[in-house]
Amino acid sequence: MDFGDTTTEAAFRTEAKAWLDKNAKLKSHPNETWAALLADKSSQNIVRLAKEFQLKKYADGWACLHWPKEYGGRAASAMERVIWGQEEAKYVMPRGVFDIGQGMAGPILMKYATDQQNARYLPPMAKGDEIWCQLFSETSAGSDVAGLRMTAQQDGDEWVLNGEKIWTSGAHYCDFGIVVARSNPDVPKHKGLTFFFVDLKSPGVDIRPIKQITGSSHFNSVIFDDVRISDEQRLGAIGEGWRVVMATLMNERVSVGDAPGPDFEQVFSLARHTPLNDKPAIENDAVRSKLARWYCQTAGLKYTKMRSVSALSRGETPGPENSITKLVGATKAQEIAVFGSDLMDMAGIVRDEDLVSADAAFQKAYLQSPAMRIAGGTDEILRNIIAERVLGLPQEPRADKDLTFREIPTGKAL
């Protein structure tokens, strides 16, 4: 066992570090974010600066590491992507603006779009000139996304889209989206879907921010009202949309578990600096016991990730680490947020950044952390994934199995 790089890995790491050193600032603490340093935190400004930075990456060959070079990528190996991710995490950099497009939309275009379309759309996506989003979920189709209701009706060489998509990150600054809709309600739900890409500036597209528990708006609902698109924007065959969705989700690498917020180090520090009966709280055995549990989880995740990187380095396919990371990480984040508030005793309810420890990070995380247990696969779906794909256990029988979409029972809730 050793934690060192192979010679080629070390060379790549040196090259990555050199570029990052030249173009970005090292974090002064692990939770430092790029956006927090900006005077103007409006999304227009964030997107403008993120685009500038992306262009620099592109020009120097650090954009879309996993893409082929002809479309602006670097054709990097899986291990090189890991190394880049490890190094990049040490710097304050714009994050998240391009991930969905480059991580999910790009690879799916490469698989299903024509050469001309790829030549038109992929380089601007790599450069950051055009931003893409993903439009799958609906108010009544979350974990059961194949139960979606947006309709796609064919009209000559065109399709007409009607319905509402939800939880679309960044739709308000995106140019294009990949979308799946129901083209035939008279077949079982998985068989009646068709996949497209759309220009979000098309007439009939209405983007509305969703106000969250936290009071801010990170997501949107996107309403399609008779939006007409060309049949050339169809990806995959008519009725084969589910297959394309599955291929897209295979590429999903949005790591929700890494959302900012207090983790073990922060709660450990809080326990050292917050009094409990005239002594630092950390001297209390019950507090130590809780901290030890979170440390074991934090370390366990870290070393599980190292085992998977190690497998990658040997050229093997990594296992279900992402599901474990998100399942454990999200629950832990919520527990830590609650405990941090609790340690502050009656002041645990105070949300003013100037008045309570850690700029009220624990209180903010209390409101934010429920999202982490839902977004990108709920706790329950992740347990199903582990049970089915790792342990080989069967699926629950489905009540809608042999029904056409039209016949599937629905409830009163959204």
Place this chain on the structure above:
Amino acid sequence: MNFEFSAEQNLLRDQARAFLSDNCPNELSRRILEGDTCAADSLWQEIAALGWMGTNIPEEYGGIGLGALELCVIAEEMGRALAPSPFSSSVYLATQALLLAGNEQQKNDWLPKLADGSAVGTFAVAEGPGNVTAHSLECAVTQQKLSGTKFPVPDGCEADFAVVLAKEETEPTLYLVPLGGPTVARKSVTSLDPTRPQATLTFTDAQAQRLGSQGSGFATMDELFNRAAIYFAFEQVGGALVALDHACDYALNRFAFGRAIASYQAIKHKLADMYVAATLARSNCYYGAWALSTDAPELALAAATARVSAMDAFDECAKENIQTHGGMGFTWEFDCQLYYRRSRALAVNLGNKLQWENKLIGALEERGEMLA
């Protein structure tokens, strides 16, 4: 990055697993449970012939001089097989105590016999319910004679010698004490896990040789337990993974309301949680193995982390395995009880979870002070 056992180490794992599946079926534990206390005697001889007891012992003392990683591999397999043997007492504790603190004479006296299995050693610290502290310690040595009672001592009736924590004047110190003579009264006590037998040892002016310097008892024990904790943790993870396998097998083959109970999310999610606990513990054990094999400064932290998460994982997997089996899991006939019993034996053998949690946070506090 290579955070994985080597091909040679995995070959050793395959050999160990094959050997134990042929020679150490659960039937062996069951025979002991039903009163045949000698059922595993030949297993000890067979393991000795493979050289496992001498894994960590240098060749000059009759061992095979492999590293800590090889012993971790064997420990995980011994844990999977629920091997009924004094391996943990003799190899992870007595042998390691001699390697850490023994003088040349003591090493020459005992290590070759430990290596070939002709002698069994154990470690005696407890003096009844609750943990022993410098303040509570009663066993005492004057002029190389030990008097007092240790209880419970794992493998106390089977061992040829024990490393005993006792005080000399007021200073806690470790002693090497042969157990065969008339100055040591040995009485077997009933163990929750009879495959890990326990004893009361009463010493009356028993010959005791100091192991290490006077007053170094707790410091050496701490270091020894940090090392042993990682081997114990590998055994715990091994046991947890097999209990999980059994639970999955049963859930796939047991039908209720017309379908396999493994298709109910209530069961699937439980099994997924068991898998997650065992996986995190296994990864923490890997880090412990690395720290052990390199004598890393963070050994104490790595040991406590592996220990606490492996305790949790085996506890969860053993009890939820019974739960998954329903009423059948509570029967004598099913093997669920073997994992449930072993989980408890491994959990308390080196001190309870509260103490290890405390050590874990203590190690982090020290690290924090070093950084500050």
